[in-house]
Amino acid sequence: MHDVWREVSRHLEIGESVEALFPRVAAHLPVRWVLVRRVTADRSRLETVGAGGDPAIEGLPLRTEVPAHQRAAFASWLEESQVTTWRGLGDRDGIRGLVAPLGGLLLAGALRHGDRVLGILAVGGEPALDDDRAVIEALLEPFATALINDGRLHELARLRERAEADNRALLSRLQRQDVSEAIVGAEAGLRTVMEQVDQVARTDAPVLILGETGSGKEVVARAIHQRSRRAEGPFLRINCGAIAPELVDSELFGHERGSFTGAVAARKGWFERSDGGTLFLDEVGDLPPAAQVRLLRVLQDGSFMRVGGQHVLTCDVRVVAATHRDLPGLVRSGTFREDLWYRISVFPIKLPPLRERQQDIPALARHFSERAGLRLSGLPIAPTRADLDALVAYPWPGNVREL
Numbered sequence: 072m073h074d075v076w077r078e079v080s081r082h083l084e085i086g087e088s089v090e091a092l093f094p095r096v097a098a099h100l101p102v103r104w105v106l107v108r109r110v111t112a113d114r115s116r117l118e119t120v121g122a123g124g125d126p127a128i129e130g131l132p133l134r135t136e137v138p139a140h141q142r143a144a145f146a147s148w149l150e151e152s153q154v155t156t157w158r159g160l161g162d163r164d165g166i167r168g169l170v171a172p173l174g175g176l177l178l179a180g181a182l183r184h185g186d187r188v189l190g191i192l193a194v195g196g197e198p199a200l201d202d203d204r205a206v207i208e209a210l211l212e213p214f215a216t217a218l219i220n221d222g223r224l225h226e227l228a229r230l231r232e233r234a235e236a237d238n239r240a241l242l243s244r245l246q247r248q249d250v251s252e253a254i255v256g257a258e259a260g261l262r263t264v265m266e267q268v269d270q271v272a273r274t275d276a277p278v279l280i281l282g283e284t285g286s287g288k289e290v291v292a293r294a295i296h297q298r299s300r301r302a303e304g305p306f307l308r309i310n311c312g313a314i315a316p317e318l319v320d321s322e323l324f325g326h327e328r329g330s331f332t333g334a335v336a337a338r339k340g341w342f343e344r345s346d347g348g349t350l351f352l353d354e355v356g357d358l359p360p361a362a363q364v365r366l367l368r369v370l371q372d373g374s375f376m377r378v379g380g381q382h383v384l385t386c387d388v389r390v391v392a393a394t395h396r397d398l399p400g401l402v403r404s405g406t407f408r409e410d411l412w413y414r415i416s417v418f419p420i421k422l423p424p425l426r427e428r429q430q431d432i433p434a435l436a437r438h439f440s441e442r443a444g445l446r447l448s449g450l451p452i453a454p455t456r457a458d459l460d461a462l463v464a465y466p467w468p469g470n471v472r473e474l
């Protein structure tokens with residue numbers, strides 16, 4: 072029993088618990104197989120959630136619907152506190168056929184959490200197992216605990232999914248406030264850029280933002296989202312250079328549970344998560360070759376499949392890409408696919424470096440020093456005339472970020 076409890080505490084997934092428990096039980100009892108099935112709250116269905124031992128149990132149906140005329144009998148059997156024994160093929164009230172339609176000696180009982188029936192434990196074995204009924208009865212509690220752990224694990228996964236979704240919604244609301252915080256130079260050095268932003272925001276066309284590091288590519292991407300019909304939808308930024316090549320597919324398109332080692336739960340990819348909104352592919356020039364192919368496909372027809380998935384999914388996503396690299400050069404050198412370049416460069420927006428819009432430097436400097444002053448001392452700070460002259464004369468290789 073000690074061993075059994077230890078195994079139960081070692082595993083969270085019921086399938087793993089049962090697999091690990093079977094040999095412990097079989098070492099002491101003439102048991103051939105063990106089966107754990109969840110029972111729905113209305114007692115209308117049984118679902119196999121764990122099995123171990125004789126391969127014959129693998130052939131059993133995973134789901135069993137309890138026919139209407141058997142519901143009452145099945146429900147009252149579940150209320151019995153003792154383990155029931157069936158010998159040979161005897162099955163007076165059809166319960167055995169519902170629990171586990173296999174021949175030989177069968178013992179089964181309900182798994183409970185307090186008064187609530189969660190499932191059943193069924194054990195098949197040699198005729199001698201009949202003498203061990205008390206042991207099987209004692210096993211109900213650890214198996215019920217394993218089932219409870221599993222339920223909690225899945226509840227946690229559900230809660231985490233929901234918390235993540237809430238978090239994303241809150242973040243995108245915060246980002247929206249940031250954006251409304253004003254784009255300095257919109258009427259001056261960025262005038263042409265902002266006109267292009269307004270023009271393209273009305274469409275769903277992909278946009279490619281080009282500009283040196285720190286020049287405001289992300290600011291522009293958010294402005295496009297903000298001014299589009301998708302403003303209330305999600306805005307997600309993904310740094311294409313930061314994804315491991317072997318995970319690119321799963322990151323972009325999601326995966327089904329168990330589709331690869333480590334895929335313990337199904338996960339939505341970036342495309343699904345930004346449905347109805349904008350997906351900002353930052354540093355698109357760093358996208359690994361395999362991902363370029365997949366991205367091309369989704370840009371062509373808006374459809375994709377999750378890794379390990381059975382269904383073609385569609386999504387309504389506007390793609391905005393950005394890069395500080397020389398994409399045409401990458402195309403020439405064969406690092407970036409030409410067909411993908413054509414797809415994403417339909418509407419290019421070129422952000423001028425800060426040294427080519429010196430007229431914005433004083434306004435930016437005032438904007439940042441005011442913010443920094445408030446944050447650090449509670450009082451806004453203003454640059455002097457001499458400060459501004461020095462700032463305007465500097466070439467700003469790191470652009471607005473450096474400033």
Ligand SMILES: Nc1ncnc2c1ncn2[C@@H]1O[C@H](COP(=O)(O)OP(=O)(O)OP(=O)(O)O)[C@@H](O)[C@H]1O
Nearest residue numbers: 254255256283284285286287288289290395471472
């Ligand atoms: N016109 C602007 N008005 C106010 N702040 C700006 C402006 N342009 C850029 N910034 C600020 O400068 C910083 C850099 O901008 P952003 O992150 O958009 O640059 P980037 O081109 O994406 O840079 P990188 O290539 O390094 O990713 C950010 O903090 C951003 O808020």
Ligand SMILES: [Mg+2]
Nearest residue numbers: 285288289353
């Ligand atoms: Mg950026």
